[in-house]
Amino acid sequence: MSEFDIDTAVTLKEPGRYTATVTDRWCLPFGNVNGGYLLGLATAALSDALPFADPVAISATYLRPSMPGSAEIDVEVVRTGRRQAVGEAKLNVDGREVVRVIATYADLRGSADARMVQQLAAPALPAPELCQKLQTDAFPALTIAQRLEFRYPELPGWVAAAPTNNATHEFWMRFADGSDADTRALPSLVDFATPAAFELSVWRSTTVELTNYVRAVPAPGWLACRATTRYLTSGYHEEDFEIWDSSGVLVAQSRQLMLDLG
Amino acid sequence: MSEFDIDTAVTLKEPGRYTATVTDRWCLPFGNVNGGYLLGLATAALSDALPFADPVAISATYLRPSMPGSAEIDVEVVRTGRRQAVGEAKLNVDGREVVRVIATYADLRGSADARMVQQLAAPALPAPELCQKLQTDAFPALTIAQRLEFRYPELPGWVAAAPTNNATHEFWMRFADGSDADTRALPSLVDFATPAAFELSVWRSTTVELTNYVRAVPAPGWLACRATTRYLTSGYHEEDFEIWDSSGVLVAQSRQLMLDLG
Numbered sequence: 461m462s463e464f465d466i467d468t469a470v471t472l473k474e475p476g477r478y479t480a481t482v483t484d485r486w487c488l489p490f491g492n493v494n495g496g497y498l499l500g501l502a503t504a505a506l507s508d509a510l511p512f513a514d515p516v517a518i519s520a521t522y523l524r525p526s527m528p529g530s531a532e533i534d535v536e537v538v539r540t541g542r543r544q545a546v547g548e549a550k551l552n553v554d555g556r557e558v559v560r561v562i563a564t565y566a567d568l569r570g571s572a573d574a575r576m577v578q579q580l581a582a583p584a585l586p587a588p589e590l591c592q593k594l595q596t597d598a599f600p601a602l603t604i605a606q607r608l609e610f611r612y613p614e615l616p617g618w619v620a621a622a623p624t625n626n627a628t629h630e631f632w633m634r635f636a637d638g639s640d641a642d643t644r645a646l647p648s649l650v651d652f653a654t655p656a657a658f659e660l661s662v663w664r665s666t667t668v669e670l671t672n673y674v675r676a677v678p679a680p681g682w683l684a685c686r687a688t689t690r691y692l693t694s695g696y697h698e699e700d701f702e703i704w705d706s707s708g709v710l711v712a713q714s715r716q717l718m719l720d721l722g
Numbered sequence: 723m724s725e726f727d728i729d730t731a732v733t734l735k736e737p738g739r740y741t742a743t744v745t746d747r748w749c750l751p752f753g754n755v756n757g758g759y760l761l762g763l764a765t766a767a768l769s770d771a772l773p774f775a776d777p778v779a780i781s782a783t784y785l786r787p788s789m790p791g792s793a794e795i796d797v798e799v800v801r802t803g804r805r806q807a808v809g810e811a812k813l814n815v816d817g818r819e820v821v822r823v824i825a826t827y828a829d830l831r832g833s834a835d836a837r838m839v840q841q842l843a844a845p846a847l848p849a850p851e852l853c854q855k856l857q858t859d860a861f862p863a864l865t866i867a868q869r870l871e872f873r874y875p876e877l878p879g880w881v882a883a884a885p886t887n888n889a890t891h892e893f894w895m896r897f898a899d900g901s902d903a904d905t906r907a908l909p910s911l912v913d914f915a916t917p918a919a920f921e922l923s924v925w926r927s928t929t930v931e932l933t934n935y936v937r938a939v940p941a942p943g944w945l946a947c948r949a950t951t952r953y954l955t956s957g958y959h960e961e962d963f964e965i966w967d968s969s970g971v972l973v974a975q976s977r978q979l980m981l982d983l984g
Contacts, residue, residue, distance in 0.1 A: 516930065516958060516979065517783070517930050517931035517979045519781035519783070519824065519931065519933060521779070521781070521800075521808055521824045521826060523800065523801045523808060524801070538783075538785065538819070538822065539785045539786070539819075543981075544930070544981070546783055546785060546822075548822070557800070557801075560800065560808075560810070560824060562781065562783045562822060562824060562931075564783060564930050564931055564979075568956045575954065576954060576955045577922055577952075577953065577954040577955075577959075578952075578953050578954075578955070579888075579889070579952040579953065580952045580953055626841075627841070660839055668778065668779050668806070668826050669779035669781065669824075669826055669933070669935075671781060671931070671933040671977065673931075673958075673960060673977075673979050675953060675955055675956065675958065676955055676956060690839075690840075690841040690842045691839065691840050691841065691842055691937060691972055691975070692837065692838060692839040692840075693838045693839075693840070693937055693938055693971075694830050694937065694938060696778060696935075696937065697839075698935060698937075698975060709955075710953055710955075713953070713960060713977075715933065715935075715975075715977060717778065717779045717826075717935050719805075719806070
């Protein structure tokens with residue numbers, strides 16, 4: 461069982477209500493919990509409650525920051541159809557709602573795929589073993605860094621305190637424990653990398669809303685990622701994130717709106 | 723008052739509950755109602771219930787098709803903060819829930835905008851009067867076509883039954899009554915144009931989920947739009963949609979996941 465699965469395990473307490481522990485193992489430098497990890501707790505409950513395996517569309521609205529603690533997840537099965545099911549989850553940590561999620565689940569394995577069009581190019585990355593490892597050991601509070609491995613063709617400008625003003629990062633990512641991502645992990649993984657907006661010298665921001673589309677079941681192995689921030693105005697910026705599997709298939713597309721904290 | 727505002731008017735019935743009429747003036751060829759119009763009814767209620775004017779992030783999950791009828795909109799104010807407020811709306815038509823919406827509102831007018839980065843290019847379009855008008859009079863049931871005007875530099879391939887397999891459309895759009903779009907209309911407008919996937923010979927599809935980010939208050943006048951579908955697999959495709967105002971500012975970014983209906 462992967463670290464991610466262990467740390468997002470949920471227990472059915474009564475119909476529509478799950479309990480869980482928000483561990484201190486996916487934290488950001490100021491001690492608060494990464495939003496993708498919080499989403500992982502919500503998807504664990506939704507995956508249990510809904511009759512399909514794959515979250516094809518999932519929107520998370522973040523209400524307030526969360527520290528590690530005790531969680532309750534209230535799940536409503538909104539609709540169950542022949543091909544899709546919709547559920548809503550409210551994640552409460554220590555009695556306060558921190559994120560609300562609406563998700564549509566389906567079965568991507570069973571879909572007839574007579575036709576595929578992919579007019580997008582995968583990141584052109586050298587093999588992971590030819591890339592550089594992003595070192596994040598300097599921040600002990602950044603526990604999430606211990607859960608993941610990143611490989612960059614060239615380290616981003618911000619690492620050397622020289623942001624490039626070109627906020628596109630392309631890199632490899634995988635879980636540090638060597639486990640492979642499944643379709644439930646993908647919506648969390650899009651939020652696990654360092655923000656592309658660091659290249660624009662935007663150092664502190666918080667997620668307002670994050671939408672994920674899981675498009676295919678990922679093949680095992682490293683994941684090729686592309687993160688881009690292209691528009692910053694009125695104190696907000698977006699981050700687009702793509703995850704491509706080791707066979708060159710786009711498996712997840714996401715976009716989040718972030719509020720700049722100055 | 724614009725046609726859009728009139729046709730999305732809501733009445734507060736009791737705390738948290740609004741009533742409205744889903745008119746037959748925004749219908750698609752098979753008589754069902756356009757999803758952007760349904761979203762407009764939800765945003766009308768949310769805009770009334772929340773203390774800020776601008777839906778900066780809004781996610782709509784579509785549960786079933788809707789015909790014209792009587793609507794009830796249940797609104798929950800999830801959180802109200804100093805800079806942002808979050809609300810959820812459930813739109814029921816003739817007693818059945820058809821779309822569920824979560825929105826974060828803020829005030830884009832009042833934001834300090836000391837810094838702006840826009841690393842995206844607006845569509846390069848000739849002036850609207852030099853473009854061609856998209857004629858949709860051949861489908862009387864397509865009443866939404868009477869509410870809008872579209873101008874294309876060149877008409878899309880599908881118009882002459884010759885899809886190009888390049889699913890990017892760039893064009894001008896405005897309300898047919900000459901009214902200007904405000905920030906509440908933008909999340910609906912992204913769903914009002916002909917699907918880009920027509921260029922991929924995908925003729926019938928339905929929206930699973932639509933996310934909108936309203937980034938700025940639009941200047942009056944024609945809106946420059948870019949719609950793109952780049953990935954079709956497992957029976958789903960995405961559509962990205964950008965709206966740029968007449969002064970060259972990106973005012974809305976959206977993405978929707980669509981289920982192909984064959």
